[in-house]
Amino acid sequence: xxxxxxxxxxxxxxxxxxxxxxxxxxxxxxxxxxxxxxxxxxxxxxxxxxxxxxxxxxxxxxxxxxxxxxxxxxxxxxxxxxxxxxxxxxxxxxxxxxxxxxxxxxxxxxxxxxxxxxxxxxxxxxxxxxxxxxxxxxxxxxxxxxxxxxxxxxxxxxxxxxxxxxxxxxxxxxxxxxxxxxxxxxxxxxxxxxxxxxxxxxxxxxxxxxxxxxxxxxxxxxxxxxxxxxxxxxxxxxxxxxxxxxxxxxxxxxxxxxxxxxxxxxxxxxxxxxxxxxxxxxxxxxxxxxxxxxxxxxxxxxxxxxxxxxxxxxxxxxxxxxxxxxxxxxxxxxxxxxxxxxxxxxxxxxxxxxxxxxxxxxxxxx
Numbered sequence: 328x329x330x331x332x333x334x335x336x337x338x339x340x341x342x343x344x345x346x347x348x349x350x351x352x353x354x355x356x357x358x359x360x361x362x363x364x365x366x367x368x369x370x371x372x373x374x375x376x377x378x379x380x381x382x383x384x385x386x387x388x389x390x391x392x393x394x395x396x397x398x399x400x401x402x403x404x405x406x407x408x409x410x411x412x413x414x415x416x417x418x419x420x421x422x423x424x425x426x427x428x429x430x431x432x433x434x435x436x437x438x439x440x441x442x443x444x445x446x447x448x449x450x451x452x453x454x455x456x457x458x459x460x461x462x463x464x465x466x467x468x469x470x471x472x473x474x475x476x477x478x479x480x481x482x483x484x485x486x487x488x489x490x491x492x493x494x495x496x497x498x499x500x501x502x503x504x505x506x507x508x509x510x511x512x513x514x515x516x517x518x519x520x521x522x523x524x525x526x527x528x529x530x531x532x533x534x535x536x537x538x539x540x541x542x543x544x545x546x547x548x549x550x551x552x553x554x555x556x557x558x559x560x561x562x563x564x565x566x567x568x569x570x571x572x573x574x575x576x577x578x579x580x581x582x583x584x585x586x587x588x589x590x591x592x593x594x595x596x597x598x599x600x601x602x603x604x605x606x607x608x609x610x611x612x613x614x615x616x617x618x619x620x621x622x623x624x625x626x627x628x629x630x631x632x633x634x635x636x637x638x639x640x641x642x643x644x645x646x647x648x649x650x651x652x653x654x655x656x657x658x659x660x661x662x663x664x665x666x667x668x669x670x671x672x673x674x675x676x677x678x679x680x681x682x683x684x685x686x687x688x689x690x691x692x693x
Contacts, residue, residue: 357630359422360393367418369410369432375542376429379456379615382647386638392630394435395527406496407432408443412498413640415445420622422631426450428616428687430497431608437671437678438495438693448668450620451465453631455663456616457655459540459574460500462561463547465531465555466685472557475581476589480506482602486512487534490524493517494691498524499663500562500606501537504583508590510535511624515689529555537562539614540654560586565612566654569669574611574653598680605677608670632659 364387366380377399384397402410411432418424428447436447464470469481475632482505489505491498494517505513513535519527521542529550538547543558550556561574563582571584583603587595595603617635619628636659638644639652658666673681682693 328472351360357422357626358562359391359395362393362395362423364391364395364397364423364425366397366399366427368399368401369403369407369414370401370429372401372690374403375539376427376431376615377401380427380617382644383617383635384499384637386641386644387634389641390634390637405442406435406439406492408435408439408445411435411443411445411447411462414618415475416622418620419626420620420624422619422623422627425453425621425631426618428452428455428613428618430610430614431492432540433613433667433671434495434497434499437673438499439478440693441509446621450618451530451621451623451628452643452658452660452663452667453617453619454635455613455616455658455666456652457564457577457612457657459564459611459655461540461547461558461574461577462504462537462560462562463543463551463556463558464499464528464535466557467535468557469529470557470559472551472559473587475560478557478559479510479586482535483509483511485534486514487515488514488516489535490516490519490527492519494685494689495693497610498537499685500603500610501535503599503603503606503684504562505535506598506605506684506688507583507595508586520671540574544576562607562611565604565608565669569604571607575656598677599684601677602673602681602684605670605673608666613667613670617668628660628666635659 563571
């Protein structure tokens, strides 16, 4: 079966299902026979969030009691804001409307201002799925992926272009990381989708960029193997103690924190590092997610969590793209909500620092 959520993961192990919420078995009284359930995707067809939802779609039909019809409904616009606002206004707590979250949805929740009217932390998560951030550039830029100190020193000397959707989109984590590492001459090129940004970097029109792990292994890694690109660093992964560690999918590659220590001889600290830590929680630890609206009963939440765990063990699901879930620890229910809270609950001092940096760097007001 062709994968909908593409990418085999290097170093993938067994499904990591240890981050579970404590809940009772779902009541047998719940029956979705002859029901239609919507999964709202706040992005267009072809997006990573859309592929995530459509991968899970047929397995909800298979495992939910009554085998309901599952409809994926795309409501794109405003970096996820349009669809999230619709879900906030219209979703009823009856288990018939789900929402697919993403890095952009969390970014918009934090930085979207008055346009973002959705109350994310009142929603009830079913699952939150991490997905790493992989940094790459063309080898001709003097980066070879063998010595991180030499690679960063080479990048400190040049003037580089890096793309993104807008100043507060998910690519903000890249610009903050580059700046932290002393790469002061990184020029933003905004208005680019993920696919356009990737293709422009492969052509050499842009110099610095990232992919998430799934996209990287499915679409970009072949160019590394051909010698055109160098995969030199990851953003990292946040462990249960809040510490940045190596990306489980690429444990041999240095993180941004490793790169900083290699260049400057000390661990990163201060408001800029705290900002990157939060954005790592947003972009990596909370990369994709599925939610029920506020007010949904424990019975329905627990049923969906139990169903999701069955899906993750299904051999056909794994073959169709489930390996994307195996490198990273999945979170459910209350644990999932804590992961998201760590991401978006930014203290005022750090938030104001980010606002000031974005204003100075991009002449953009948050």
